[in-house]
Amino acid sequence: MVNGEWAMVNGEKTLKGRVFLFTIEACINIFNKSLIMFLKLNHQKLDVYSASREFVHECYRFTMVLPDQEKFGMISQIRRAALSVHLNIAEGASRKSLAERKRYYEIARGSIVEIDAALDIAEGLGYLKNFKTDEKKKKMIHCFKLLTGMIK
Numbered sequence: 001m002v003n004g005e006w007a008m009v010n011g012e013k014t015l016k017g018r019v020f021l022f023t024i025e026a027c028i029n030i031f032n033k034s035l036i037m038f039l040k041l042n043h044q045k046l047d048v049y050s051a052s053r054e055f056v057h058e059c060y061r062f063t064m065v066l067p068d069q070e071k072f073g074m075i076s077q078i079r080r081a082a083l084s085v086h087l088n089i090a091e092g093a094s095r096k097s098l099a100e101r102k103r104y105y106e107i108a109r110g111s112i113v114e115i116d117a118a119l120d121i122a123e124g125l126g127y128l129k130n131f132k133t134d135e136k137k138k139k140m141i142h143c144f145k146l147l148t149g150m151i152k
Contacts, residue, residue, distance in 0.1 A: 042093060042094075043089065043090045043092075043093030043094065046089065046093060047146060048089055048143065048146040048147060048150060049086070049089050049090065049093070051139065051142050051143050051146055052085050052086040052089050052108070052143050053086055054139055055082065055085065055086075055112075055136075055139040055140060055142075055143050056082045056083060056085065056086045058135060058136045058139050059078055059079065059081075059082035059115060059136070060079060060082070062078070062131060062136060063075040063078050063079055065127075065130065065131055066122070066127055067127070070127075074118055074121070074122060074127075077114075077118055078115055078118050078119075081111040081112075081114045081115045081118070082111070082115060084107070084108065084111040085108045085109075085111045085112055085115075085143065086108075088104045088105070088107045088108035088111065089104070089105065089108050089147075091104055092104025092105050092107075092108065101150075102150070102151050105147050105150050105151050106147075106151055108147055109144060109147040109148065109151065112140060112143055112144050112147070115140065116140065119133070119136075
């Protein structure tokens with residue numbers, strides 16, 4: 001707010017700023033959307049959800065060091081699969097039947113296997129020479145074990 005001037009624009013009371021004009025209704029809509037976007041649901045309490053979140057971050061960090069020519073190949077595939085792990089855990093936790101939940105967890109676990117296979121190819125191509133894989137390996141195995149326990 002530059003000088004606290006109010007104006008009527010299209011019949012709405014508006015606060016004048018340096019660059020933007022904000023209507024009171026627009027501010028309320030932004031506030032309401034921020035509350036709706038971050039739901040507090042049960043899947044966020046799961047250990048596997050937290051572990052998969054860390055694993056996704058680790059995968060994204062790894063893909064940042066891959067060569068540019070892999071942008072539409074390995075990079076997008078690893079990121080997609082990593083995000084799939086996390087999202088399938090969240091969606092599976094919201095399902096009412098045990099069979100449905102287990103199916104989503106199986107899909108998430110399959111995405112971990114997919115990432116493992118991509119890392120095998122990356123190793124063969126020499127992409128892992130300058131990247132420490134210990135932390136990624138620990139997080140991958142941890143997620144895999146947690147999901148396996150939830151499926152049994």
